[in-house]
Amino acid sequence: MTPLDDYLGGRVSAPVALMRLLLEGRPAATVVARLATAAEAEPALAPLLALAESEQDGLLTIERMLRAGAIHAEQSDAATAIAESRAMFDRLVRISPEASVAAYSLGDPALLAEATAELVEWLRAQDLLAGRPDILDLGCGIGRLAAALAAEAGSVLGLDVSPAMIAEARARHPGLRFETCSGGDLAGLADACCDLVLAVDVFPYLVQGGLGLAGRMMAEAARVLRPGGTLLILNFSYRGATADRHDLPAIAAASGFGVVRNGTREFVLWDGSIFWLRHDAQP
Structure with missing residues (x-):
């Protein structure tokens, strides 16, 4: 299942779908452009596209956070995992306090x-x-x-x-x-x-x-x-x-x-x- 499939199936909200699209590694501008193309063929994607267009600053914020190193990988040991998490969240909260605790918020209070x-x-x-x-x-x-x-x-x-x-x-x-x-x-x-x-x-x-x-x-x-x-x-x-x-x-x-x-x-x-x-x- 793709994020768009999950959104269309009612399994995730629009903000979560956008977050998942960004987590696939595409730039924010590419996500918006691909959504615009997809919405032409599938009108049910129009609300998702509207949110993406209204939250472009937020999409860029998540892109910046990913570049800064949001770690979702297994670590070698407990001490390393704790140290990596501490350093990661110290970095991310300076980029966007809201997005650092919930990426699906897209940094929007x-x-x-x-x-x-x-x-x-x-x-x-x-x-x-x-x-x-x-x-x-x-x-x-x-x-x-x-x-x-x-x-x-x-x-x-x-x-x-x-x-x-x-x-x-x-x-x-x-x-x-x-x-x-x-x-x-x-x-x-x-x-x-x-x-x-x-x-x-x-x-x-x-x-x-x-x-x-x-x-x-x-x-x-x-x-x-x-x-x-x-x-x-x-x-x-x-x-x-x-x-x-x-x-x-x-x-x-x-x-x-x-x-x-x-x-x-x-x-x-x-x-x-x-x-x-x-x-x-x-x-």
Whole structure:
């Protein structure tokens, strides 16, 4: 399936389709030109073309980010994966804060806000915000989710491996707590201090360092969660849905998690896969 096939089939939104076209390595101008040609033959592509034409600056931003080295490849070891991720996000946030945390936003604050609102509404619908939970936003980036959730949480702490991301989050949301972390553990956090751990587009970069690194972070999430708490992983890896759905349950069980959702897709604006884990028992 091509990005255009997925768009026409209703499997991805227009912003995600444009992001995927750019990830194929074509220049932004070529993407727009090819879309214009394709839309002549397939009128259903007209909305996608209209978005591409209105977001040409955003397409160029994603092109710049790709040239700057957005890494989606397996690394040789955990330490290398963490170091590469830290350096990459330090670079990317300086190009576009919005696109650095969600390339499908095309660097457009309005598109990012819309996608963030969809995620928050999903959390509400699952009762994951009931009772004002204490929330850990792991891989918080520029703080967009922490800010959106603060009014409904008992507390929110944002952690990120990238100092530049944390600096941006603090500048945007001076009243919230943001700290850098090692990328390999949650050292400094007390046991049973959280009700909800969010990991939005975080685990793919851990899995690049090996499933062992992902498993260690999952165990750390279990440590800081209270009994019955939730670890919500949105996207587990870039290996594909089949591998993720096969591997994740065993890794989760080793840390005392039960699986509520195993790779479902429930968002309209974003193609993120939901891995909802409940901390039911000690491993």
